[in-house]
Amino acid sequence: MSETAADDQDTPETSRADAVIDRVLSRAGTAVAEGGTAATDYDGDQYDREERAALRRVANLSTELEDITEVEYRQLRLEKVVLVGQWSHGTSEDAEISLRELAALAETAGSEVLDGVLQRRPHPDPATYIGKGKAHEVRDIVAAVGADTVIVNDDLAPSQRRALEDVVKVKVIDRTALILDIFAQHAKSKEGKAQVELAQLEYLLPRLRGWGESMSRQAGGQVGGAGAGMGSRGPGETKIELDRRRIHTRMAQLRRDIKAMEPARAVRRERRLGLPNVAIVGYTNAGKSSILNRVTGAGVLVENALFATLDPTVRRSQTPDGREFTVSDTVGFVRDLPHQLVAAFASTLEEVAHADLMLHVVDASHPDPESQIRAVREVLADVPGADQVKEVLVLNKADIADPETLLRLRGRREITIEVSALTGEGIEELMELIGRELPRPEIPVDVVVPYTRGDLVSEVHRHGEVLAQSHVPEGTHLSALVDAGLAARLEEAGVPSASV
Template identity: 40%
Template sequence: MFEVREKPEMVERALLVRIYFDPREEDEAASLLEELGELVSTLGIGIVESVLVRSRQQHKKHICGTGKAAEIIALAKAHECDVIVFDNQLAPHQQRTWEREGDTCVIDREEVILDIFAKRAQTKEARLQVELARMQYALPRMARMWGHLDREGGGGAGGGGAANRGMGEKQIEVDRRMAHVRIDRARRELEEVRKQRATQRKERERLETPHAAIVGYTNAGKSTLLNRLSGSDVLSKDMLFATLDTTTRKIELPDGQPLLLTDTVGFVRNLPHRLVEAFKATLEEAVLADFLIHVLDATSPEIERFHDTTLEVLKELGAEEKQVVTVLNKIDLVTDPETLRALDRLFPDSLHVSAATGEGTERLLQKCSEVMADRVRRCHYRIPQHRADLVSLLHRDAKVLTTDYEGNDILVTAVVPASIAGRLESFTELPA
């Protein structure tokens, strides 16, 4: 009933518009407009033209001046567009003005991202997060969406009826009230999901399993890297926001230590603030991880901006102090030596990796072992057979490498986490 947009299932022809104000921002604006094209294409909408518009100052009515607005509307009509998509964030009254004057559907970058999220969300948590963000976005826009029902109704005749609508209450007021009810319900259900996730985290913490979150710009190859390292089959496609649901896999590092790897939703520039808030339950994996693996697309000409965007979102989440392992992915596609040198100058401590071919992944795993080195140590133990409980402990909470028997003793070599090392110290025979 409450959709961000009541529109046909298939919108075929879109005009993309980015309005900028400072001449120094032209390159950045062009890059953002190109990214908007990728986002719109992800929805399966055809793009007839992309227009970069400079305005001397912001105007309350259209963002740009009335003359520029008339030109944009004329261009949309000339192309017979179904929709005008703005890369700028539109206030509700601006959106209504553009639609009224242009007599066509008008949406902004935030609505595009919300529509993508709505199509891709799979788990209950992600669907709740999408619903919450969409309802918060839709609420101030209901005057536009429900204008045909903006009339008073009294008593029980027609419309919502007395059971739903009070005396003299407009349909839009009923809908707003119902929207608030749905927002409150989504928040309550999300809180339950967060409690469940907290319980799962406590179990992980009890087992002292180290945890890394894979973060980065959308379409950088995070899911492909997780698949390569874990042998799993998480959805990985060459499209923006292919992953919306958190996926965690357990792998084994070269020193035998287990590591939980979590794939997270990709970041974009100008990510709507309400989406950061709505997706806190998913993105908090980055906050709670022991360290982060920041994946960058080495082939992207915008790699530096994408890097900065990810760091900005991490800062907003409170994860900026985490140790970060920087990975330059798709390195097999970079063949120019000067480009490689430039990347190394930009990111001097980064690792060269190709998630597609496996190049560099062994070095990445070794780096993860080094990051978590203080969490484990490799030891030889001589344990009397009557203390088989300690052997069981090693099998449960450590990585047992070898087991042998000598007289009445059990000889065990294991990679042991710090959490249990103290209980076995008196049985240490010699360091491995």
Template identity: 60%
Template sequence: MTNESRAADRPLRNLDPSIGELQLEERSSLRRVAGLSTELQDVNDAEYRQLRLERVVLVGVWTEGSSAQADAAMAELAQLAETAGSDVCDALIQRRDKPDASTYIGSGKVSVLRDVIAATGADTVICDGELTPGQLISLEKAVNVKVIDRTALILDIFAQHATSREGKAQVSLAQMEYMLPRLRGWGESLSRQAGGRAGSNGGVGLRGPGETKIETDRRRIRERMAKLRREIKGMKQARDTKRHRRRATPVPSIAIAGYTNAGKSSLLNRITGAGVLVQNALFATLDPTTRRADLPDGRTVVFTDTVGFVRHLPTQLVEAFRSTLEEVVDSELLLHVVDGSDPMPLHQIEAVRRVINDVVEEQGAERPRELVVINKIDAADPLVLTELHHAVPDGVFVSAATGEGMDELLGAIMDIIASGDTEVTLLVPYCRGEVISRVHAEGAVLAEAHTQEGTRITVRLPQSVAGEVSEFLTDGTHGGAA
């Protein structure tokens, strides 16, 4: 090969020093090495996100109930995993009297799970139950991939969806309560209990019991938890002040509660036009939303959208979201929204009532009146709806998406709210227009006429309001229960 050909093969070098100085920053910056990536080339954003999804294998232990219930539980776990941002590769379920004390599924099934992980390329195992710290460590060592349980999965979803300061603090507290007994050290390198020569207890100036790294972490977590509890307590006082202020006015409060993804926010938007986030995902709503609305009879009420419940809701979350759940207990009417399109809606009703009963018992309060609202009837199985008609004869069947049944729902709400009212006839002088304005806002006007003495109005009012305007009762009118 001639010198000319060698020169032609070599790349040209730029001999301009000013250009070389301008390229100095580019040469010293961090750059990618082409040709060493094992990822697929030429992918769009959606495909790239799909590649980055965590691949998981679901594992469940079927201890009671029918096989259909076990399959429904795994389907719900798959929904939770997808909401958290995972790609479900496979799902396994085992029939046992109780979970194995060591590895949750038993040593024999661990090898099967290991083969499934290798075949699917999964990097995470999600167990449908709350694992003990020992089960978590043993199963993780056996399958050699990350293992989490149902509680950690739900906490992760809550952490993703929390937006308000109070919601973030509540989720952080719940995560720390879950994490505290599951902290573990990674070898002797984290220990601070020994140092210097062997047997010298650490040498000069270092003798004593010391503190391990894991003990330091636990102490810091406890300090952080104590700070979060103080912050949440302060937020609870502010929430209680707002709630007491609402209760000081005789405007009925209605709480919307139910299973997660049952359509509570959609129902609130349909009734009040609140514009609350509606998403086909579990636990899309964590922060309670309160909106005023006028019923067809003219009465003003307040609706509050609350956090959704789920089967086996972690106790840490129930404790952390106690102030939010108090909105349900302190309401005058509870709209219990049920997903009619779910294959087993009766189990949803049971799970929600269990949590509400626990909160009511702990608060020592009186359980509010309950109106069961079967939502999503436009997408429900007719056989399931027939079962619900027999199981919940007093329920109201609606579709928040299409508006079907909303008139019946509002009528049922009006009947329940007005059941404790008193019907009175008032004669209000024209100079007391504020009284007429108040009874219009806080009661249901049945008749109104203008006379020479003043405005004669027949209205159904809450008993507290009726007592405050008793001076305007007409002769011979003492009021009576509506």
């Protein structure tokens, strides 16, 4: 593996390249480390993990054509891959971390990473992205290790992908296609599947490939011999044009379907009205689902893989002083998240804008957690209203984090708290912090609620803050702090305490 574009054969350069290979292929310091995920009692039975593990890809069963020029589009073959990365600024360590993250993405998609190449260039080559010489070097690596796919750690133009395929002679995909493939595997809900399909079609549309005039669906007049006379001459609609029209039609239908699901989301949100909401956000595999399980006992899927959780989950919990609140787990973010996915999942991300408190879960054991924080905030900047939500940085995996990294993160201006979802360290302090930061009801009420309206008394205990309670012949005498809606219902159903 070469760290630069130059073919420097000096011994120091060779040693440095060998060291890079070891770090890239070791998984140390990546989002996905060797070994499985240690589930705790708070993670439940984890049936989804068994289901997902039962559907692993089986290699070398494909009957696809070997000549990549004979097809216009195929499903991704992710079995044995070689990674290609490029960097023009920053340090070599930053580039290696990014390539290791690409390796983790590839493994999550079901592939086996065989090798990786890092290249230093001031800007990508407009023809093959990595240049002709490096492309031939990648071709030799692919042939030597027996790979069938090359994954590029960047977005490729359609022309760059085709030109690189022509040189390396195997399938070439870019980072966006890889992430879309993972999302397609992990989507389970109807809305999630529709959002992923919409993002895939937006990505596919400019990348359709055709065979030229041989793909014509109509050929009248001189082309067809005897012909059908006037009105039928000319090449007609080509297959690629027909495919584009069908894709546009399908995308319009998906947008209508996703929009039609908005009322159902609004109804579910109305049912939670009156309960404070906490939204969990963060980089993929930072431990958001593990935190959710610790806080609520939800038992949602926990897996040591990127984008393990795709469909949002909402569960209830209680603060240490007894107030109920809801917790929303959102889809994980990643550096350079494809814009197609951000647009398609706008309806899912709006849960963050409606939250009263945002728990930004950070993997404190990652070599560069600050870059992950920046990546999350770049995505949230596109969500209207998300910047108005109070944010708490939850430094997860503190039990294995570097002390210097924790010290650096503690010095940030945001509220921070160190926890470990695996060991339970800091979870009690996190619950107390949530209780302090969640908005409290502010409207004082002093009423006697008839005994026939025990539901209102129960709601005051769940959603409000009871200051005093006693029983009188007319009903339950409550002195409490509640929100505006509950105060109106109490005033309508109750009797003012002064008149009792």
